[in-house]
Amino acid sequence: xxxxxxxPPVTSRRRFLRGAVAGGIxxxxxxxxxxxxxxxxxxxxxxxxxxxxxxxxxxxxSQLYGMxxxxxxxxxxxxxxxxxxxxxxxxxxxxQDLDGIITPNxxxxxxxxxxxxxxxxxxxxxxxxxxxxxPLIFTMEDIRRFPSQSRIHFIECSGNPTYTKPYxxxxxxxxxxxxxxxxxxxxxxxxxxxxxxxPDAKWVVAEGADAAAMTRSIPIEKCLxxxxxAYSQNGERLRPQQGYPLRLVVPGYExxxxxKWVRRLKVTAEPVYSREETSKYTxxxxxxxxxxxxxxxxxxxxxxxxxxxxxxSGPGFHEITGIAWSGHGKIKxxxxxxxxxxSWQEAQLQEPILTRALTRFRFPWHWDGSPAVIQSRATDESxxxxxxxxxxxxxxxxxxxxxxxxxxxxxxxxxxxxxxAQV
Amino acid sequence: MRxxxxxxxxLALVLVxxxxxxxxxxxxxxxxxxxxxxxAGWNIDIGGNDGSNLPGxxxxxxxxxxxxxxxxxxxHGDKGQGGLGDRLVGGEGTLASxxxxxxxxxxxxxxxxxxxxxxxxxxLNAPQSLSDTEVYAVSAYVLHLNGLLPADAxxxxxxxxxxxxxxxGMFVGDPRPDVKNxxxxxxx
Numbered sequence: 001x002x003x004x005x006x007x008p009p010v011t012s013r014r015r016f017l018r019g020a021v022a023g024g025i026x027x028x029x030x031x032x033x034x035x036x037x038x039x040x041x042x043x044x045x046x047x048x049x050x051x052x053x054x055x056x057x058x059x060x061x062s063q064l065y066g067m068x069x070x071x072x073x074x075x076x077x078x079x080x081x082x083x084x085x086x087x088x089x090x091x092x093x094x095x096q097d098l099d100g101i102i103t104p105n106x107x108x109x110x111x112x113x114x115x116x117x118x119x120x121x122x123x124x125x126x127x128x129x130x131x132x133x134x135p136l137i138f139t140m141e142d143i144r145r146f147p148s149q150s151r152i153h154f155i156e157c158s159g160n161p162t163y164t165k166p167y168x169x170x171x172x173x174x175x176x177x178x179x180x181x182x183x184x185x186x187x188x189x190x191x192x193x194x195x196x197x198x199p200d201a202k203w204v205v206a207e208g209a210d211a212a213a214m215t216r217s218i219p220i221e222k223c224l225x226x227x228x229x230a231y232s233q234n235g236e237r238l239r240p241q242q243g244y245p246l247r248l249v250v251p252g253y254e255x256x257x258x259x260k261w262v263r264r265l266k267v268t269a270e271p272v273y274s275r276e277e278t279s280k281y282t283x284x285x286x287x288x289x290x291x292x293x294x295x296x297x298x299x300x301x302x303x304x305x306x307x308x309x310x311x312x313s314g315p316g317f318h319e320i321t322g323i324a325w326s327g328h329g330k331i332k333x334x335x336x337x338x339x340x341x342x343s344w345q346e347a348q349l350q351e352p353i354l355t356r357a358l359t360r361f362r363f364p365w366h367w368d369g370s371p372a373v374i375q376s377r378a379t380d381e382s383x384x385x386x387x388x389x390x391x392x393x394x395x396x397x398x399x400x401x402x403x404x405x406x407x408x409x410x411x412x413x414x415x416x417x418x419x420x421a422q423v
Numbered sequence: 424m425r426x427x428x429x430x431x432x433x434l435a436l437v438l439v440x441x442x443x444x445x446x447x448x449x450x451x452x453x454x455x456x457x458x459x460x461x462x463a464g465w466n467i468d469i470g471g472n473d474g475s476n477l478p479g480x481x482x483x484x485x486x487x488x489x490x491x492x493x494x495x496x497x498x499h500g501d502k503g504q505g506g507l508g509d510r511l512v513g514g515e516g517t518l519a520s521x522x523x524x525x526x527x528x529x530x531x532x533x534x535x536x537x538x539x540x541x542x543x544x545x546x547l548n549a550p551q552s553l554s555d556t557e558v559y560a561v562s563a564y565v566l567h568l569n570g571l572l573p574a575d576a577x578x579x580x581x582x583x584x585x586x587x588x589x590x591x592g593m594f595v596g597d598p599r600p601d602v603k604n605x606x607x608x609x610x611x
Contacts, residue, residue, distance in 0.1 A: 084507045087547060114544060127457050127465055135457040142454045194450050205468055211550050213543035215468055264465050273471025275540035279531050282594065288519030290530075290590075294597045335608065344608045377604070385604040395602045399523050403599075 077107060078172045087115045088212070090157065092176025095304045101323065101350075101358040102152070103179035105234050110241045111157050111177065113276075114211030117261055121245035124209065126229075130267035133196030140245050143229060146186035146194075151228065151251070152357045154180040154325045156297050158254035158281060158402040163393060167420050171307040171322075174408055174420070175300070178325065180358040183249045185230035188223050188265075197267060205272045206248055209263035216257045217271035218250060222295075226251050226356075229262070251356040252327030253295045254402070256281055286397025299326035299386050300405040301334055301361070301378035312416035315369035320347075323358045326380035331359040333379040338365065340373040341388075341409070347376065367412070373421045375409035389422060467543055467551075471533035474584025478555045481579035484572060487564025490557050494546045503527075503568045508547070512568045515589065528569025532594050534586040537562045559583070 037045050044050040068075065075098075077091040090111040093103055103109075110116075121140045129135035157177035161168060168174040192204070197220070204223045208214040218227065228249040231238060238244040243260025250257045256276055271277065271293070283291040301324035306312055324331045330353050335344035350360035361376065378386040389406035411421035469476050492501065498508035503526075505511065514524030527537060542558045544550050553561070563578035571586065572578070 085547075114547070114550065127462060128454075129457055129462050129466070135462060136454040137457040137461060138454040145453050146451060190451075194453060196450075207465075207468065211544070211547075213467070213550065215539075215543070266466065266468065270470065270472065272468045272539075273533050273536055274468065275536055275544075278471060278533060278536055278594075279525070279527075279540075284518060284523055284525070286519065288523075289593050289595050290518075291597050292532075292594045294599065296597075296599065298599065335606075337611075342611050344611070377606070379606065384600055385606045387602040387604040391602050391604055398521070399518075 075107070077110065078170075078176055088113045090177060092172045093179045094172045095176055095178075095302065095323070096171040096307045096310065098304070099360075101180050101354075101360050102234060103181055105181070105236065105239050105242070108179040108181065108233075108239070108242055109155075109157065109177045111255060112210065112212075112241075113214050116240050117210045118240060119209060119245060119261060124245050124261075124263070126246060126263060126265065128191065128195045128265045128267075130205075130265075131198040131201040131269065132192075132267050133198065136195045138191075140231070143186060143191075143231060143246060146190055148184055149187060149228065150182055150184040150232075151226075151249075152180065152182045152352075152354050153249055153251040154178055154356065154358050155249070155255045155258050156300075156325070156327075158256065158294070158297065159404075161404055162401055163389070163396070163398045163404050165423075167422050168308070169420055170309040171302055171304045174308070175302050177255070178300075178323075178358070180325070181233045182235070183228060183230040184232035184235075185228045185246075185249070188227040188229055188248070189225075191229060191265075192223060192267070195267075200269045201267045203268045203271050205264075205266040205268055205274075206257075206259040206262055207264040207266070208243075208259050209261040214256075214259055214276060215272060215274040216259055216276055217268070217274065218248075218253070218257055219295075220267075222250060222253065252297060252329075254281065254297055257295065281402060283396070283402045284399040286399065294403055295327075297325075297327035298403065298405045299328065299331070299378045299380040299384050300324065301331075301376040301386060302408055303336075303374060303376050303410060306374070306412065306418050307410055308418055308420050310418050312367060312412060312418070314416060315367050318365050318367050320363040320365050320374060320376075322361055322376050324349075324361055324376070324378040325356070325358045326378065326382075326384070327356060328384060329355050329381045331361075331378055332381045332383075334359075334361040335377045335379075336361075336363045337375050337377070337409075338372055341375060341407075344377060369414065371414050372412045373409045374412065375407050375421075377407050467539070469535045469539035469542075471536040471539065474535040474580055477535060477538060477580035477583060479580065480555045480559060481577050482556050482558070482560025482563055483577045484560075484563045484567040484574055486556075487560035487562070487567070490553070490561045491564045494553070494557075495561065498547065503565060511565055518590070518593070526569070527565055528571060528589065530590050532588055532591045534562075534566065534571075534583055534588055537565060538583060 075094050079091045083089050093107050093109045126138040160177035161174050202220050203217045205217050230247055230249045246262050247260040248258050248262055283294050303322040305321050324334045334347040336347050337344045347361040347363040353359050392406050409421035411419050499511050500506045503511035511527050514526045514529030517524045559578045566572040
């Protein structure tokens with residue numbers, strides 16, 4: 001969920017590069033006369049031999065668990081600057097600094113309601129009870145004995161972003177509560193069948209082993225369709241921030257339902273009406289009514305480069321790229337507007353295009369140096385088209401808080417500076 | 424669903440001498456039966472709409488005032504006006520305004536959810552530390568602050584389940600897709 005006053009400092013590789021340019025590595029004029037670069041740092045540039053070629057590097061095993069280059073230390077999760085507390089809070093993925101569709105495990109967004117528990121997997125148990133033939137208890141070893149599956153899915157917090165100002169400055173500030181990973185685990189259907197469902201089983205109430213004992217009710221149809229009990233993410237065991245040792249992945253449903261550190265599944269005839277599905281995660285309309293059980297994350301996209309907080313180096317070729325996703329299936333098409341929404345052209349989609357996963361799009365652009373507003377618009381395989389913020393607010397008002405999947409425009413100034421155009 | 428019969432499967436393996444696997448409809452024999460005591464210790468969720476699974480015991484508004492002062496007021500304010508934690512009191516009539524105030528009294532559809540949430544998650548620094556009596560008491564006090572219980576009230580499973588929250592009728596299902604973008608491409 002978003003913190004309204006969250007405007008952390010922009011940290012990006014571009015800023016780092018900008019700093020380097022200011023520091024003296026003068027780039028040769030593009031397409032101009034061929035001449036060697038001069039100034040500070042030029043000792044490592046051609047025709048000189050770089051210092052890192054003159055002596056051996058660190059030995060194998062100097063990092064038994066590898067870390068990114070020290071030059072990427074600014075590519076980190078984005079935490080609320082002025083939050084009153086960080087136990088029930090969120091951090092965002094630095095979307096503007098990421099490529100492809102897989103979020104590195106260390107940069108996956110976080111939303112915790114009672115902090116990050118430190119769970120010994122040998123002391124973790126999953127209890128499955130309620131409307132089942134045989135209540136069961138599983139160790140983590142048990143769970144890993146079931147037939148496994150691996151699938152790539154996004155998870156997105158439903159408050160990403162809010163409907164009201166102030167709007168974030170960067171792609172991460174705005175919609176950094178979405179990330180995507182390859183999950184490995186067992187289909188929940190298999191585990192439910194192990195206990196045997198009774199005929200009146202209609203919901204599964206999932207509870208986490210965190211200090212919030214976070215609880216959500218999930219319709220049985222979804223549990224039997226594609227919900228997964230996941231123990232691995234991008235090839236390694238889940239990180240503690242992502243539910244180690246066991247979490248639910250409920251593809252396309254709001255992030256809160258993907259219960260982390262899951263310890264209990266209770267099969268019921270009715271939803272439990274927990275605080276997280278009544279007081280929170282319900283969508284208040286302008287007339288005072290509130291929508292409950294708003295599970296699906298609808299189609300959405302964002303241009304991540306160029307995006308807010310970055311700066312174009314000058315007129316010429318710039319690839320526009322970003323991510324699109326839909327809780328209703330595959331992305332069918334992404335359109336790009338370069339003229340404040342007056343016209344739209346189709347972007348190229350990068351394979352693979354997967355169900356309920358991030359899809360990368362690209363669009364070649366020659367910037368002529370004049371001010372522009374650029375934006376992306378996703379269409380999913382159901383035919384649903386990502387709306388504008390004005391279209392959303394016209395139907396839902398501004399109090400809804402959750403499920404804002406609006407098109408988000410970036411303004412490019414004549415000097416190349418990029419800012420949020422929704423002001 | 425047919426139960427997996429080990430002997431039959433072994434026999435089939437010997438007879439056919441071929442690879443054999445469990446089909447999706449059969450059971451794997453993984454995990455063990457959960458003991459009633461194991462389930463009882465963890466089975467803490469309360470049916471929000473009917474109060475099912477509420478424990479025995481009771482708590483008074485009067486006792487709740489003390490528990491609230493000691494355990495809750497530092498984050499939620501001495502009168503539930505909010506602070507580090509959510510505002511818990513007031514806000515009636517604001518939900519359809521430009522500045523809605525969502526509290527237990529103005530927004531929450533079900534009273535038993537209050538017991539469930541306080542017991543599982545509050546206080547933030549020591550969840551599941553309050554006794555059931557204390558949870559009933561502090562629930563009673565928060566409901567009293569919202570004008571939903573008199574000062575001399577005692578709350579138990581029966582009275583909490585029977586309490587009708589003012590905003591109960593304002594929750595509706597999910598009508599999405601509710602917003603249509605015409606997907607214009609030229610002269611928009």
